Amino acid sequence: MTKNIFILLLFWGSMALAQTSQENKIREFIKVTGVDKLGQQGANQMIDMFKENYKNIPTEFWDECKKEVSSDELVSLYIPIYAKYYSESDLDELIKFYKTPVGQKMISIMPALMQDSMNAGREWGQKLRKRVSEKINEKYNYQSPPPPLPSK
Template sequence: MRKWIEVAAGVMLACGSMGSAMAAPPSEQQVRQLFDAMHLSQMFGQMNAQMAGAMGRVVPCVPASYWQNFIDAGGAQQLLSRMVPIYQSHFSAEDVVGLLKFYQSPLGQKMVIQMPLVVAEGMRVNQQWGRERGLAMVQRLQQQGTLDANGRCPATPAATSPAPVAKPAH
């Protein structure tokens, strides 16, 4: 019994010290300051313009102007409000202070300006690489006979012949 009490006391002590060692989450105000420093509202505007153009191509019967207000000022605030708890769960108040210092610095502002361009270029490279890689893998499967010339599984006798119909027993 004494051993169990010692173990329980040790666990309680460890849990108590872990709680004090865990950093405090940032306040909503801190997170919103970070969002401002990161220019997230403006990024939503850029995303909206790109999305409106894409939707205009996908649904040509609807004018692209219809989609222009998908992320309006109210929508941006709704998105930011939903993002606050995410940042609060992944970053401590101390982390946000450090991130604020970075994003308020000249290098941080350069990051904010350049990152959308870097991501867009990266996506183009990724898509091109994916097409090339996929084509090479399909060609290898065609050479091995796993796929036919159209990139489909070749017909097998079992797949082309109808299964025999069982006759009902009398």
Template sequence: MARHRWMGAIAGAAMLLGAAGPALATQPSEQQVRKLFQVMHLDQRVIQMGKQFSGTMGHNVPCVPASYWDGFVDEASVNDLMGRMVPIYQAHFTAEDIAGLLKFYQSPLGQKVVTELPKTMEEGMSVGRLWGEERAMALIQALQKKGTLNVEGKCPASPAADGTAFEPGK
């Protein structure tokens, strides 16, 4: 009987330690997360995206003065965005995680990642877009060859394919 109490106490302690394990991980401070953002040059990336956005909008909406778009992403708006991102990082990373990320991003390799990753992602997106288009064309061609799709890429048996509209009740 004493053995059961002893084992029960050990099991209870193990459960408490197991439950307390994740809770022992400390949440990173806002200052720590903002330091990570600074080391990763996130504010500069947002400003760069803002400039690209203003160029696109200036081209697409010529009736709006360029000065409006130029000021669309300013220091205050970037600071606001960074502040909104802090809780996200605090929810997904511990203080130890952020310390490790800071150590990495402050290293020469980390700074190379900061510099090269946007370029590699852009190039990768271009390759992915081309790959997706090629795959889609191959699929469409295979479906046309089987007769599942007609030359226009539509289902041959559908009302849309023969130009007649679907009318409910007929």
């Protein structure tokens, strides 16, 4: 009986250490990629939007609100999500990559790259919609919008 309890405690202890190790790696990954800073920036922008809508509230209040915002809260929310998708070895490789110059470049250009990609996708979607509409009109003599109904 004592042996079984010892084995069970050893198992729980090793699980706790593994979880702590993975949590530490997730925290490092989040820090290396700057996700923690993005969260802080997003919170500050949200407070600034409130500030614009509530102009009669003193600036000191908004400064206080910004001081209360901690990216640690957001990181704590992210830990189980990242743990769901990344193993410790995945995290090791990702951290190693993002610490390289090309990894750092990827982090710095990602917002502009995503914006350019969304713009290109939107333009492509508009052209595709136009081509499909024209093809429907050609093939099925469908006009968009349909012509008005004749008056009685």
